[in-house]
Amino acid sequence: MEQNIYYEGQVLWAQLDPNMHLRHSAYADFCAQARSNMMTQAGLSLEEFAKYHIGPILFREELVYYREIGLNERISVKVEMTKLNLKNFRFSFRHEIYKENGIKAATVDIDGAWLDLQKRKLTTIPDTWHSVFGAIPKAENYVETTE
DSSP: OOSSEEEEEEOOGGGBOTTSBBOHHHHHHHHHHHHHHHHHHHTOOHHHHHHHTEEEEEEEEEEEEOSOOBTTOEEEEEEEEEEEETTTOOEEEEEEEEETTSOEEEEEEEEEEEEETTTTEEEOOOGGGGGGGGGSOEEEEEEEEOO
8 A cells, every 4th residue: 555645535427527537637636635635734734824824836737647547436646745945945746646456547746836825926934834844755756955
C-alpha cells in the first residue's frame, strides 16, 4: 500500500466525460482536495489561511495519464512535495492517482506560490508556518532552493 495518501474516494457519474471515463478537470479536483487534506494534517487548515488572508495559487498544473479511470472505481491520491524555495516558499508537489488495484492511473505535477488575498499580490508565508513545512511529506527527488 502506498504511503502519503491524502484522498480516497469513488468516481461519481457527474465526474465522467462523454467517453465515460474520468474527465480531465476531475483529476485536478481530486488533487486539490488531497493537497488541502495534507496541508490540514500538517497544520495549515483553511481557517489558518483565512486568519492571515493568504492562499495558495498555482502557476502550472501538468497531468499525465497512464490508465483509464471509469465510473464507480475507487481511487486514492498520493501527495508529496518535490521542491521548496526557502526564500519565498514557492512550492512544487507531485500527485499520483492510483486505481483500487494499486495501478498508477495518472501523475499531476503542480507549481505554486502564496497570494495575499487582500492586496492580490504574491507574498511569502508567516514565520509561524515555517515549521509546518517540515511535516509535509517529501518526494525522493525533493530539492530545496533559495533562487
